[in-house]
Amino acid sequence: MYSKTVMEHFRNPHNYGKMENPDGFGRVGNPQCGDEMIIYIKVKDNVIVDVKFETFGCVAAIASSSITTDLIKGKTIEEALKITNKDVVNELGGLPAIKTHCSVLAEDGIKAAIEDYKKKKLKENNND
Amino acid sequence: MYSKTVMEHFRNPHNYGKMENPDGFGRVGNPQCGDEMIIYIKVKDNVIVDVKFETFGCVAAIASSSITTDLIKGKTIEEALKITNKDVVNELGGLPAIKTHCSVLAEDGIKAAIEDYKKKKLKENNND
Amino acid sequence: MEKRIVYLDNNATTRVDDRVVKKMEIYFTKFYGNPSSLYDLGFEAKNAVEDARKKISKILNCSDQEIFFTGSGTESDNIAIKGVARRYQKKGKHIITSSIEHHAVLNSVEYLGKKEGFEYSLVKVDSDGIVDIDHLKSLIRPDTILISIMYANNETGAIQPIEEIGKIAREKGIYFHTDAVQAAGKLSLDVKKLNVDMLSLSGHKFHAPKGVGILYKRTGINPIPLFHGGHHEKNLRPSTENVPYMVGIAEALEIAYDEFEEHKKHIYKLKMMLKEGIEKNIDGLVLNTPKNSVFNTLNYSFKGIEGESILFSLNDFKISVSTGSACTSGSLEPSHVIMAMGREDSISHGSIRFSLSKYNTEEEIKYTIEKLKEVVERIRKISPYKV
Amino acid sequence: MEKRIVYLDNNATTRVDDRVVKKMEIYFTKFYGNPSSLYDLGFEAKNAVEDARKKISKILNCSDQEIFFTGSGTESDNIAIKGVARRYQKKGKHIITSSIEHHAVLNSVEYLGKKEGFEYSLVKVDSDGIVDIDHLKSLIRPDTILISIMYANNETGAIQPIEEIGKIAREKGIYFHTDAVQAAGKLSLDVKKLNVDMLSLSGHKFHAPKGVGILYKRTGINPIPLFHGGHHEKNLRPSTENVPYMVGIAEALEIAYDEFEEHKKHIYKLKMMLKEGIEKNIDGLVLNTPKNSVFNTLNYSFKGIEGESILFSLNDFKISVSTGSACTSGSLEPSHVIMAMGREDSISHGSIRFSLSKYNTEEEIKYTIEKLKEVVERIRKISPYKV
Numbered sequence A, B: 001m002y003s004k005t006v007m008e009h010f011r012n013p014h015n016y017g018k019m020e021n022p023d024g025f026g027r028v029g030n031p032q033c034g035d036e037m038i039i040y041i042k043v044k045d046n047v048i049v050d051v052k053f054e055t056f057g058c059v060a061a062i063a064s065s066s067i068t069t070d071l072i073k074g075k076t077i078e079e080a081l082k083i084t085n086k087d088v089v090n091e092l093g094g095l096p097a098i099k100t101h102c103s104v105l106a107e108d109g110i111k112a113a114i115e116d117y118k119k120k121k122l123k124e125n126n127n128d
Numbered sequence C, D: 001m002e003k004r005i006v007y008l009d010n011n012a013t014t015r016v017d018d019r020v021v022k023k024m025e026i027y028f029t030k031f032y033g034n035p036s037s038l039y040d041l042g043f044e045a046k047n048a049v050e051d052a053r054k055k056i057s058k059i060l061n062c063s064d065q066e067i068f069f070t071g072s073g074t075e076s077d078n079i080a081i082k083g084v085a086r087r088y089q090k091k092g093k094h095i096i097t098s099s100i101e102h103h104a105v106l107n108s109v110e111y112l113g114k115k116e117g118f119e120y121s122l123v124k125v126d127s128d129g130i131v132d133i134d135h136l137k138s139l140i141r142p143d144t145i146l147i148s149i150m151y152a153n154n155e156t157g158a159i160q161p162i163e164e165i166g167k168i169a170r171e172k173g174i175y176f177h178t179d180a181v182q183a184a185g186k187l188s189l190d191v192k193k194l195n196v197d198m199l200s201l202s203g204h205k206f207h208a209p210k211g212v213g214i215l216y217k218r219t220g221i222n223p224i225p226l227f228h229g230g231h232h233e234k235n236l237r238p239s240t241e242n243v244p245y246m247v248g249i250a251e252a253l254e255i256a257y258d259e260f261e262e263h264k265k266h267i268y269k270l271k272m273m274l275k276e277g278i279e280k281n282i283d284g285l286v287l288n289t290p291k292n293s294v295f296n297t298l299n300y301s302f303k304g305i306e307g308e309s310i311l312f313s314l315n316d317f318k319i320s321v322s323t324g325s326a327c328t329s330g331s332l333e334p335s336h337v338i339m340a341m342g343r344e345d346s347i348s349h350g351s352i353r354f355s356l357s358k359y360n361t362e363e364e365i366k367y368t369i370e371k372l373k374e375v376v377e378r379i380r381k382i383s384p385y386k387v
């Protein structure tokens, strides 16, 4: 049912766990739908230097979270924003049609975290 | 499906064949219904001394014909008229419900043959 | 010889091929998972089912997404007919079928007529038992939504002009279903060439088990299911998948077409041998099988005698044949198929079907001719109708 | 140990008993006749079917004339519900069922509601997943013609008060059907004691194959069949009889009740062992199986994590369990059963069902507890919800 890559990421997810004092933080989905994802990012000079996730969800949700953190790590904010759920699916070697929403959730997660980062930065700048 | 007795009578029917110059003759059923039976009787001093049948039909029809000829042979006309399809079924050790009509046909056959015999006798008497 | 059964009723059902039994075995006790389950045992079962579906789709020349497993030929026929009628009744409520269909088709159509407000027309057949295309054309109405005509008749073996009917149906935008239960392993099942929208098969007619059927359904046609339940078979036929039988029916169909020429040659030779033997040795025959028939079926009426008595007498010699169709053996009516061909009632009551398979031998056929002659002569002696 | 599969999903399907396989075998290649056929091979097949029917009727405490073979549990449910609704709709068009039924029942009732003008009401269950009798009583209307309540729930194992509901239905002159698919081999199937008019069973839940079901139907109730065709099963379910599976399901049912006490003792002991092991080793549990449950089923939600991820992780250790019901594994909705018990969505998404059989061992249970603990801890580390 799942590709080898999906199973690998599910079995040994990369970058999971909480992050203290992240620069950006996105929470998407909800447990009612069976999937919830938190993405934490640390940004230095417009580059995502660290990323972590916490996910409540199925195999596809966990694998999507894991691969997404890999995908954005080291990328600039602009590069990261270009990543779509299609990229997530491709990197995973495909997802069952019924699980596509998990990759969408991952894309939304990045966007939300970056949004949060931008907002915080704006505030900081304003406070300066 | 059929009792041992039915199969015995079907395999080796008693009293089958044409009878030349019978005293009574009954033809019942028709090939449209899948069963047709002819009963021939010879009567002496009110006793059925010989009987033959010819039947187009299924196993039950042939077995019913056979046993019926056995049943009425040697009987008086009055005794023979008392034989019902139930007697035929009993003697055969039972018949599948769907085949009951074959025993009814046999009863009808006897009645028709006796009727014919009586009619002929009446005529003869009248001619006397 | 006399100890072994001579089984000449392969249109009623067939012996399961040993290779099919072998294939199914492991799915009872080793790969017994539920194909919907999310663990290895389930995935293995799921793969087995999907592989089976693919194998079948190759033989039918369609997509595997168009193959559906059912519980029988009757069920396939019922889904196709009732399902399409119910789904598309807004387009029209008229159905055409033939007078020689199996009861799975005839009684489904009749039910729709009696209980759900549909109307139906029966196409006539000629004295060979082949549907009259001109009559069929004349029956088409603007509100005709479905035509269901069988591919080969179970009693006589007569092959019906499916391609041509399919073309007519397509031109008129009418859905076309064929009951191909008696064609499997005997005729091409290429659904593209046949111009059919739906096609029914039953495993036990080609050496798979009884209790499994196939429905080919062209994508785009959506019959209303007979069952509601889980998501199996894309909701068309919910029920936990009968994995062994699905594997088995695919294997049997593959064998039937892999070895098609070989079986056809063997069986047709036996049929001709039986035909010549009967016609040389027995008189008062009415042949009910036309030239254009499947290679395994031969049907005669023996004048002056009734079918059941022949059956039981042959059974005493361990020869298995049938009269009418097995399904109606509980009934007293003469064969509706032979009647539709315009035969008299007494002839219809006496039709005997010989249907051969790859397992039959020349020796069996010789033995059958000999015993049949004895039996017919014996029963004719009892009959008031002399030949 | 790690090489062998630990199969704890016996409510999804079961391994076929070797004795059942053995019994069925000869009907594929030796006694392969069509039970309708009028020769020895046919009579033998017919006898096998009727013997099977008698065996089953003894266990259900009814006449063999009241036992019907079908192609699945889903089919039995569909015949009972749609068949009775369609037949008796002139008496009324209201149906009562519960919110925790299998989809074979729920979707049949819903279909009748959507497409055939019936109305239906769903009985609530309490937090133990047991139907609320008072609520049921309050739903009865003068036009209620059918009540269908399952005997044991497939996800939680909760036993429903069938006897009592049967009494109420009888008093009110309402037909009562029970889906007893999950009760076979676990609870008494005495239809007289249970006060049921119809009862559905499915072979593959008690070590017979998938693809064969039983419908008990009290004489006097006449559902309209789903299929039309030949005269099989007194017209209620035409199709050439699946002789091997009919023999197999009867054998499996007989074994289940002959060895009932033995299996019950063994399985219940394992269930209790599993329960204690889980509760001792893992926290953040929600028990979804009430005290009054079948002896083989145990269902928990593990707070903070979702079911599928537990499933796949356990599968890596060759342990087979399920989340929700297998039939809905294609869907993303949380278990409707656990939801109906008033649990939160996130809890319903994470329910895991352990369902044991006679083939499980203590060693397997110990191994399962150990691995489950590992798995739950691992996945909780990934989750934002900490326990």
Ligand SMILES: Cc1ncc(COP(=O)(O)O)c(C=O)c1O
Residues within 6 Å of the ligand: C238, C239, C240, C241, D011, D012, D071, D072, D073, D074, D075, D077, D102, D104, D150, D152, D153, D154, D179, D181, D182, D202, D203, D204, D211, D212, D213, D327
């Ligand atoms: C309670 C219940 N009813 C009905 C069914 C359907 O049975 P089948 O899969 O044989 O159609 C199942 C299992 O699948 C079940 O657990």
Ligand SMILES: Cc1ncc(COP(=O)(O)O)c(C=O)c1O
Residues within 6 Å of the ligand: C011, C012, C072, C073, C074, C075, C077, C102, C104, C150, C152, C153, C154, C179, C181, C182, C202, C203, C204, C211, C213, C327, D238, D239, D240, D241
């Ligand atoms: C032409 C035809 N259609 C349908 C069927 C029904 O198939 P099944 O017995 O598998 O329901 C049969 C045989 O029984 C048949 O010969």
